[in-house]
Amino acid sequence: MSTLLKLDQVETFIGQYHILQGVSFEVPKGEVTVLLGRNGAGKTTTLRTIMGLNQASKGSIQYKGGEIKGLATYSIANQGIGYVPEDQGIFADLTVEENIKVAVKKENDETRQRLDWILNLFPDLKKFWKKPGGLLSGGQKQMLAIARAYVNDNELLLIDEPSKGLAPIVVEKVMESIQQMKEKTTIILVEQNFMMASTIGDSFYIIDDGRTVSNGSMNILRDDEEMRRKYLGIA
Amino acid sequence: MDVLISLSLNGLATGMLIFLLAAGLTLIFGLMDVLNFAHGGLFAWGAYSGIWIYTSTGSFLIGIIGAIIAGMILGIVTERWIIKPVYGNHVQQILITLGLMLVLSEMLKVVWGPNQISATTPDYLSGSWEVGNVIIIKYRAFIIAVGFTVFLLVQFLLKKTKIGLVVRAGVMNKEMVQSLGINIQKVFMFVFMIGAGMAALGGMLLGPYSGVIYADMGMEFAILAFIVVVIGGMGSFSGSVMAAILVGLSGSFMAYYVPDLALAANMLLMAVVLIFRPQGLFGAKG
Numbered sequence: 001m002s003t004l005l006k007l008d009q010v011e012t013f014i015g016q017y018h019i020l021q022g023v024s025f026e027v028p029k030g031e032v033t034v035l036l037g038r039n040g041a042g043k044t045t046t047l048r049t050i051m052g053l054n055q056a057s058k059g060s061i062q063y064k065g066g067e068i069k070g071l072a073t074y075s076i077a078n079q080g081i082g083y084v085p086e087d088q089g090i091f092a093d094l095t096v097e098e099n100i101k102v103a104v105k106k107e108n109d110e111t112r113q114r115l116d117w118i119l120n121l122f123p124d125l126k127k128f129w130k131k132p133g134g135l136l137s138g139g140q141k142q143m144l145a146i147a148r149a150y151v152n153d154n155e156l157l158l159i160d161e162p163s164k165g166l167a168p169i170v171v172e173k174v175m176e177s178i179q180q181m182k183e184k185t186t187i188i189l190v191e192q193n194f195m196m197a198s199t200i201g202d203s204f205y206i207i208d209d210g211r212t213v214s215n216g217s218m219n220i221l222r223d224d225e226e227m228r229r230k231y232l233g234i235a
Numbered sequence: 236m237d238v239l240i241s242l243s244l245n246g247l248a249t250g251m252l253i254f255l256l257a258a259g260l261t262l263i264f265g266l267m268d269v270l271n272f273a274h275g276g277l278f279a280w281g282a283y284s285g286i287w288i289y290t291s292t293g294s295f296l297i298g299i300i301g302a303i304i305a306g307m308i309l310g311i312v313t314e315r316w317i318i319k320p321v322y323g324n325h326v327q328q329i330l331i332t333l334g335l336m337l338v339l340s341e342m343l344k345v346v347w348g349p350n351q352i353s354a355t356t357p358d359y360l361s362g363s364w365e366v367g368n369v370i371i372i373k374y375r376a377f378i379i380a381v382g383f384t385v386f387l388l389v390q391f392l393l394k395k396t397k398i399g400l401v402v403r404a405g406v407m408n409k410e411m412v413q414s415l416g417i418n419i420q421k422v423f424m425f426v427f428m429i430g431a432g433m434a435a436l437g438g439m440l441l442g443p444y445s446g447v448i449y450a451d452m453g454m455e456f457a458i459l460a461f462i463v464v465v466i467g468g469m470g471s472f473s474g475s476v477m478a479a480i481l482v483g484l485s486g487s488f489m490a491y492y493v494p495d496l497a498l499a500a501n502m503l504l505m506a507v508v509l510i511f512r513p514q515g516l517f518g519a520k521g
Contacts, residue, residue, distance in 0.1 A: 053410055077416035089411035091404045101397075102404045103415045148415070 004029040010059035021210040032187045034201035042210040043190040082149030086160040092134025103148040118147040139170030163193040248375040250483020251382025255437030257463040257475045259430020265406040265470025272332035275457025276339030281306040281435020282448040295357040306435020314427040343450040351449035354442030468518020
């Protein structure tokens, strides 16, 4: 399977803090790669660095074989990378419709089909189509953020902690949606909820103190209690 | 009653001039997080270049168009070469835009001389109408009409077009807009250009309204515009029009009924709003 994204010894500073100190991983096309690690390990910064929201000071980030390190965020996004940030990034005063509309790059049949598909998956968004995004529940905001990233023909989606702060029933819904999306697109998922990560993910990378320290197939991690305890603090 | 109507029209006309200056200021602050102290300079440059073109060509309309174009060009130059290098640094922004304000004012004196320049109303906008006992000065009605038209056009732009949608989204979350593949720098430049064009239009319209233009007019009106931006809510376009009308009306009525308090009235108004609603009348809670 070909590699869609490859990070090699990426280092990132935020102010004076050396957050990423050597993150390396490869994302195979068509798979869900899960980034795991404790709070503050550098997972979110890794996604932000890929998007160019934090600039990498060293290392290489290759997308479809081309270097994207140092490019502007909009340019990276236009190469076909969708981003669902940890805080969902909903435009609170814009309606659900406007939140989607602002994201649409090409208004064509394919986009309309994708939108129909995602709205069928999240009927709540259709129901609150004219409602300001800021008035949605946490779960609905997450659905909107995912829909907004999915509506364009992105080859890669970066999804940061989609289950964070959501009720279990909503987590199930979000998980189901990502399960369905994984058939159509490649995903990097940052997730603290190991149950969710292990159900959806094909492979994993563990980030600890800003470095990738372990990786493999998700089956390996499911069976390796010691590794889970050591790096994730869960049995 | 006649006095009330006349004062209201005066206040509305002044309010619209302030609105043209404040609207750009509030959009630039909301989207770019830049408090542009040089905005008044664009207002004054609009006045000078517009009145100069008007005097040279004899066409008021060409003068208006020229003022807007001059303001937009100056706005783009200001954004690209002066403000862009200091994005994200408020202290540097204040210093550089205050400095630019002084440079712009002094440059007016270099180009057009230190004395104030008279500006006349075109014939077709001179005089007044009498409606009952109320005298409506044509040029004031014209300013009000232009102000409302600009307000409606910008509202249309913001609410009904994709670029407007992007601007509104950018005011709320710039990072997310960029993550959606939109070049926010181009949006910044567009907003700055629109804001500068509106300021220049305001300056041009002020000329025949007050009869003269002078190099320091930008600073004087910029203070009123800042008051309007604070009262309306920083970043709120609708707030800026409401607050501008409020400030214009309060100035007009106070000057008639309590002239000694006319200057202090706007400051008091701002203080009252800040005490009871620190985010301004239409601003989002920070």
